[in-house]
Amino acid sequence: MQYALCTADGTVWESSNFASLPADQLETKRKSLVCSQCSEFAWFRKESSHGHPAHFCAHHREDCDLRVEYVVINEPRNGTNIAEGELQSGDLIIVRLDQEQGSQIDVTEVQPPPGPGATGGGRTFILRNQGQESAQHFTLRRILLRLVQSPTFRQSDTQIVFYKNERDVLISGQVRDIVASFADITREMQSDQLLLYWGPIASAGRTPDGKIWLNSSASNQETSVSIFEDVADEFLSAFGITDLDELAGAHVLVAGRVHFTSTGKPVIWCGSSKYIVVRRYRAAGLQALL
Numbered sequence: 238m239q240y241a242l243c244t245a246d247g248t249v250w251e252s253s254n255f256a257s258l259p260a261d262q263l264e265t266k267r268k269s270l271v272c273s274q275c276s277e278f279a280w281f282r283k284e285s286s287h288g289h290p291a292h293f294c295a296h297h298r299e300d301c302d303l304r305v306e307y308v309v310i311n312e313p314r315n316g317t318n319i320a321e322g323e324l325q326s327g328d329l330i331i332v333r334l335d336q337e338q339g340s341q342i343d344v345t346e347v348q349p350p351p352g353p354g355a356t357g358g359g360r361t362f363i364l365r366n367q368g369q370e371s372a373q374h375f376t377l378r379r380i381l382l383r384l385v386q387s388p389t390f391r392q393s394d395t396q397i398v399f400y401k402n403e404r405d406v407l408i409s410g411q412v413r414d415i416v417a418s419f420a421d422i423t424r425e426m427q428s429d430q431l432l433l434y435w436g437p438i439a440s441a442g443r444t445p446d447g448k449i450w451l452n453s454s455a456s457n458q459e460t461s462v463s464i465f466e467d468v469a470d471e472f473l474s475a476f477g478i479t480d481l482d483e484l485a486g487a488h489v490l491v492a493g494r495v496h497f498t499s500t501g502k503p504v505i506w507c508g509s510s511k512y513i514v515v516r517r518y519r520a521a522g523l524q525a526l527l
């Protein structure tokens with residue numbers, strides 16, 4: 238879209254004017270962008286090396302006039318791209334982090350996905366030593382999709398067990414206890430305990446020490462995810478990222494420890510490319526040029 242509201246300066250910016258801002262101002266203001274109509278999280282994309290012009294995008298509210306439908310491309314239709322029904326209370330979800338694989342998800346604005354009736358592709362299997370109890374095997378990607386799509390899931394008592402490998406449990410508990418959005422991170426979460434954190438990315442950069450920083454917005458406590466230098470390149474190649482600016486607007490889910498800076502900003506440390514997943518979005522107007 239061509240316009241977005243910056244809550245830091247109260248201005249509705251036109252995208253090419255925004256692109257002309259001095260770099261430091263642009264980096265600050267892009268963390269405070271919202272849709273000018275529905276006030277939901279918005280982001281800025283610079284002119285790309287392929288010649289796509291600078292523009293804004295947003296995750297609009299359902300009733301926003303500027304809203305568009307999304308569908309995932311590069312994934313089978315029976316995959317994780319379709320809105321799934323709510324899980325039953327008491328369901329058990331298992332995630333094997335050592336089996337996580339990158340690969341990007343781009344979401345493009347095209348025709349709405351097929352209606353209800355289609356279900357997700359999670360397979361069911363029997364847990365060893367637990368009798369008849371069955372569990373659904375999810376990937377981090379599928380957990381992130383549910384978090385983005387379902388406020389009910391975010392607050393649910395659904396039990397999730399994250400395995401480091403075949404035997405060792407890394408994180409285990411109810412969704413509402415072990416998963417927090419960037420906006421909901423509290424000081425009490427700062428400990429040696431790994432938790433799951435998720436939210437939108439407004440900008441991304443790399444410091445001279447090699448760390449990658451994924452920065453969220455002002456409305457998300459300016460939370461940052463810091464990806465350690467020894468796994469940074471692995472992260473980029475796993476998700477097919479050639480330009481960090483491509484991460485603007487993505488949702489991220491990361492298993493890590495949170496610390497607060499002296500200014501009160503949460504930073505989540507990520508030491509493994511298996512513990513992080515990103516979900517990227519692409520604007521429809523650009524599709525024809527690809």
Ligand SMILES: [Zn+2]
Pocket residue numbers: 272273274275276277295296297298301302303304
């Ligand atoms: Zn909107």
